[in-house]
Amino acid sequence: xxxxxxxxxxxxxxxxxxxxxxxGWDETGATADSxxxxxxxxxxxxxxxxxxxxxTVEVTDQGLPxxxxxxxxxxxGDGYAAGDEVSLTGDGVIYTGDLTLTLDxxxxxxxxxxxxxxxxxxxxxxxxxxxxxxxxxDMRQIQPEHNRYWRLSLNGGTSDNAEAILLAVNSAMRxxxxxxxxxxxxxxxxxxxxxxxxxx
Amino acid sequence: xxxxxxxxxxxxxxxxxxxxxxxxxxxSNNAVCYYNTPAASGEVWAVTIDMxxxxxxxxxxxxELLIKRAQQAPGSKTLFELPSNKDATVDSMAVSNLxxx
Numbered sequence: 001x002x003x004x005x006x007x008x009x010x011x012x013x014x015x016x017x018x019x020x021x022x023x024g025w026d027e028t029g030a031t032a033d034s035x036x037x038x039x040x041x042x043x044x045x046x047x048x049x050x051x052x053x054x055x056t057v058e059v060t061d062q063g064l065p066x067x068x069x070x071x072x073x074x075x076x077g078d079g080y081a082a083g084d085e086v087s088l089t090g091d092g093v094i095y096t097g098d099l100t101l102t103l104d105x106x107x108x109x110x111x112x113x114x115x116x117x118x119x120x121x122x123x124x125x126x127x128x129x130x131x132x133x134x135x136x137x138d139m140r141q142i143q144p145e146h147n148r149y150w151r152l153s154l155n156g157g158t159s160d161n162a163e164a165i166l167l168a169v170n171s172a173m174r175x176x177x178x179x180x181x182x183x184x185x186x187x188x189x190x191x192x193x194x195x196x197x198x199x200x
Numbered sequence: 201x202x203x204x205x206x207x208x209x210x211x212x213x214x215x216x217x218x219x220x221x222x223x224x225x226x227x228s229n230n231a232v233c234y235y236n237t238p239a240a241s242g243e244v245w246a247v248t249i250d251m252x253x254x255x256x257x258x259x260x261x262x263x264e265l266l267i268k269r270a271q272q273a274p275g276s277k278t279l280f281e282l283p284s285n286k287d288a289t290v291d292s293m294a295v296s297n298l299x300x301x
Contacts, residue, residue, distance in 0.1 A: 003202075121202075125247060126216045126293050140295050142245040144238050147295050163210040174215045177202040178275050 004120045005176040006185045010193040013155040015108040016076030017053045030097040032062040038094045048084030052077030117197035121176045127169045134162035137169045156192035164189045201275040207290040224264035229254035239297030246298040253288035
């Protein structure tokens with residue numbers, strides 16, 4: 001009989017932006033000043049409640065007909081939704097002005113399509129934060145010749161609530177281990193949602 | 201039912217499943233728990249516990265004794281405090297494959 005806990009999945013609090021190159025930016029408000037790549041720039045939300053995302057912008061062929069801006073998302077942040085308007089203000093060296101974009105679903109991480117996920121704890125060892133900002137919690141497990149982890153991807157995690165998040169996941173894991181035949185439900189701190197569970 | 205030990209963390213404690221642990225050693229001021237789970241030929245999985253204070257060889261020996269007791273009480277969760285510093289908290293835990301000790 002399996003031991004597991006239940007995670008309610010939700011995208012109500014929004015999603016992080018997907019890391020990597022993101023096309024479709026409106027460049028009409030930006031002027032390329034030189035070829036090169038900016039340092040990570042904060043992505044500012046004009047609408048919606050997303051925050052924390054960062055991107056670099058590379059300018060190539062400045063002043064030529066083929067002049068191009070390439071935006072690479074380096075930090076996904078939290079709380080973004082399709083339809084949100086975001087902008088990237090130039091650093092004054094590589095470019096000036098603003099690049100703007102209306103986010104679509106492809107710009108965001110892909111959430112789990114289920115409403116709930118079952119997380120088995122039969123081989124679990126312990127839980128740990130994937131990063132200091134509590135963007136995810138990993139539950140490590142070992143089996144012969146396999147060292148894997150279940151990753152719970154979160155929206156609303158910050159360095160301030162990271163401890164509470166980790167203790168909440170630890171509590172769910174412990175209850176599932178100690179109470180076979182029951183499926184405890186993970187209770188996350190207020191404002192924190194889980195949008196994906198995956199075995200890594 | 202899993203045998204757990206608890207390690208102080210912030211305002212609470214984090215659990216470590218110690219089923220299968222057969223040896224605990226001090227290494228580089230950390231506690232290393234060896235599991236009876238093969239990782240590769242001649243190697244087993246191990247969990248390295250990094251505490252906020254240095255772990256001594258005596259601390260590791262105490263932890264091994266505590267784990268042995270916990271393993272005889274399935275479903276238990278026993279709090280482990282470093283004998284050399286009871287205020288110490290866990291900083292991190294990490295899984296690695298180590299040569300069979």
